[in-house]
Amino acid sequence: MISFLKKYQAIPYGFAVLYIIVQGLVYVDFIRIDSKEILFNLIGFIFWGLVVSMIMHALLFHRKKKVFYVMILGWVGALLGFVLGRLLDYKVLGVSCIFLFFIISSYILWSWYVQQYQNKKGLNFLKERKLILIKLASLSVVFIIMFFIDDYMGVPDNPITFVLLTLFWLGVFYVLVPKFFQKYRFLILGLYGILFAFFILFITLIRSRTHEENLDVFILFLFPLPLFIILWIYDQWKWFKNLKADKAKAELALLKQQVNPHFFFNTLNNLYGLAKQKSDQTPDLILKLSEIMRYVIYKGKENEVKIEEEIEYLENYIELQKIRHHEKVAITFTKNIQCENVTITPLLFIILLENAFKHGVDSMIYNAFVDVNLTVLNHQIRFEVSNNFDLSEDSNGSKGIGLENLKKRLEIIYAKDYVFNIVTEGNIYKASLLLNI
Numbered sequence: 001m002i003s004f005l006k007k008y009q010a011i012p013y014g015f016a017v018l019y020i021i022v023q024g025l026v027y028v029d030f031i032r033i034d035s036k037e038i039l040f041n042l043i044g045f046i047f048w049g050l051v052v053s054m055i056m057h058a059l060l061f062h063r064k065k066k067v068f069y070v071m072i073l074g075w076v077g078a079l080l081g082f083v084l085g086r087l088l089d090y091k092v093l094g095v096s097c098i099f100l101f102f103i104i105s106s107y108i109l110w111s112w113y114v115q116q117y118q119n120k121k122g123l124n125f126l127k128e129r130k131l132i133l134i135k136l137a138s139l140s141v142v143f144i145i146m147f148f149i150d151d152y153m154g155v156p157d158n159p160i161t162f163v164l165l166t167l168f169w170l171g172v173f174y175v176l177v178p179k180f181f182q183k184y185r186f187l188i189l190g191l192y193g194i195l196f197a198f199f200i201l202f203i204t205l206i207r208s209r210t211h212e213e214n215l216d217v218f219i220l221f222l223f224p225l226p227l228f229i230i231l232w233i234y235d236q237w238k239w240f241k242n243l244k245a246d247k248a249k250a251e252l253a254l255l256k257q258q259v260n261p262h263f264f265f266n267t268l269n270n271l272y273g274l275a276k277q278k279s280d281q282t283p284d285l286i287l288k289l290s291e292i293m294r295y296v297i298y299k300g301k302e303n304e305v306k307i308e309e310e311i312e313y314l315e316n317y318i319e320l321q322k323i324r325h326h327e328k329v330a331i332t333f334t335k336n337i338q339c340e341n342v343t344i345t346p347l348l349f350i351i352l353l354e355n356a357f358k359h360g361v362d363s364m365i366y367n368a369f370v371d372v373n374l375t376v377l378n379h380q381i382r383f384e385v386s387n388n389f390d391l392s393e394d395s396n397g398s399k400g401i402g403l404e405n406l407k408k409r410l411e412i413i414y415a416k417d418y419v420f421n422i423v424t425e426g427n428i429y430k431a432s433l434l435l436n437i
Contacts, residue, residue: 010060014053018045021052021079028086055105058112067111074104099143135175143168162199166192173228180232191224273324281323288320296347304343307376311335314349318372321357329361329368336375342437344381345413349374351402352385352431360387360429381435391427 022045025031033041059075062068078101085094146164173188174181181188271289275282295313299305318331353372361368371386410418410433417436422429 010057011050011053013060014051014056015045015049017056018049018052024079024083028083030086055108058108061112061116062108071104071108075101075108078104099140103140139168139171139175142171162196166196177232180228180235183235184228184231188224188228191227195224285320285323288316288323291316292320300347302346305346307337307342307344307381310344310346310349311337311374313346314353314372314374317350317353321361321370325361325368328366329364329370331370331372333372334374336373336377338377339379342376342381344435344437345409348406348409348433349383351406352383352433355402355431356385356387356429360389363390364388365390379437381437382432383435384430384432386428386430388427389429 022031022033026033035041059068059071062071078097081097082094082101085091085097142164146168170181170188170192271282271285279285292313295309295316299309299313315333318333321329322331353370356370356372361370367388369386369388371384373382373384375382407420410420414435419432419434421432423432424430
């Protein structure tokens with residue numbers, strides 16, 4: 001229980017701080033709470049309590065640093081300055097302090113994020129982005145000057161102030177997320193244009209307005225902010241998903257490239273053995289190897305091929321092995337295809353078949369066998385290879401890059417839609433692969 005409270009200590013702190021802030025805002029008549037709206041007040045308190053708790057969590061992250069006390073003093077000073085500005089009816093002071101409060105809160109969250117998840121020091125990160133900071137500082141000065149002018153003019157609901165305020169937030173968007181702003185510029189500009197038109201219509205038609213109505217109009221201009229934040233988060237999520245997909249494709253392409261040399265290395269070794277023996281079957285072997293190479297080069301780079309094409313490729317490989325081994329090995333290939341138009345990722349099965357010969361047949365002098373079974377039924381493909389091997393040889397099919405390559409490709413392409421098993425019983429080795437299609 002104690003460890004739980006330590007881990008989530010920011011939550012009670014956050015709600016306690018929010019309660020104090022709310023009481024202060026009610027005291028200076030910045031907000032008014034209707035005691036009849038129990039559900040609305042409860043939902044609002046929970047939402048903003050979690051927001052403040054997140055800021056408190058980020059703040060406590062810095063508690064062992066000197067900047068921690070600067071953050072607290074700035075935070076408290078901004079809140080007290082806002083309250084004082086309201087009590088003295090000095091709008092410029094109040095607005096400047098609430099703006100400062102927003103900046104400090106943003107920095108607390110940002111500094112925690114870059115240190116916790118990007119392993120960077122906040123001050124070094126700021127130095128790297130000096131130009132952005134200068135732009136934001138310039139916008140902040142414009143923001144404060146705008147309220148000085150508004151206070152000096154003394155025009156209620158000054159349209160110029162609202163225009164400048166809107167331009168300020170658009171400037172912040174443009175500086176912080178230029179690519180996002182460029183991508184959604186028509187949506188952002190259009191939405192704020194509609195809100196400004198609504199504001200002009202509102203102050204023109206409704207001359208006499210209550211405090212709540214004025215506050216609602218002000219809050220209306222803040223409405224797009226959470227919408228844009230959600231849209232930005234969605235964009236980042238989509239970018240991250242695409243990045244993962246691109247990484248998987250790149251890794252898969254690399255793994256496919258590893259299949260070809262691995263296979264041809266073994267096959268050329270076989271060809272070398274026959275050529276050294278001056279076998280009459282060498283030309284047939286070269287022809288089969290040519291057909292296999294054509295498939296690997298042209299079909300191997302595709303995402304999917306017809307199951308019939310993959311079967312023909314496996315049969316060519318088996319024929320090649322029959323030529324090489326003469327009558328030394330008994331090879332069977334059983335097929336049971338009960339689904340039409342089935343496609344599959346190329347070059348998956350060849351690794352298991354290769355291992356059966358490399359680690360099984362090649363270790364046997366007599367009575368070697370390889371049984372291959374391929375079944376396509378009920379949206380499933382089952383491929384099984386059984387072979388015997390010499391127990392005195394350390395050849396169990398688990399060595400080399402082949403099987404590791406196969407496992408990585410299966411994880412990338414089929415995720416959880418496959419089952420891969422290897423079983424050894426005595427001198428019998430059996431590999432099975434089940435794919436859900």
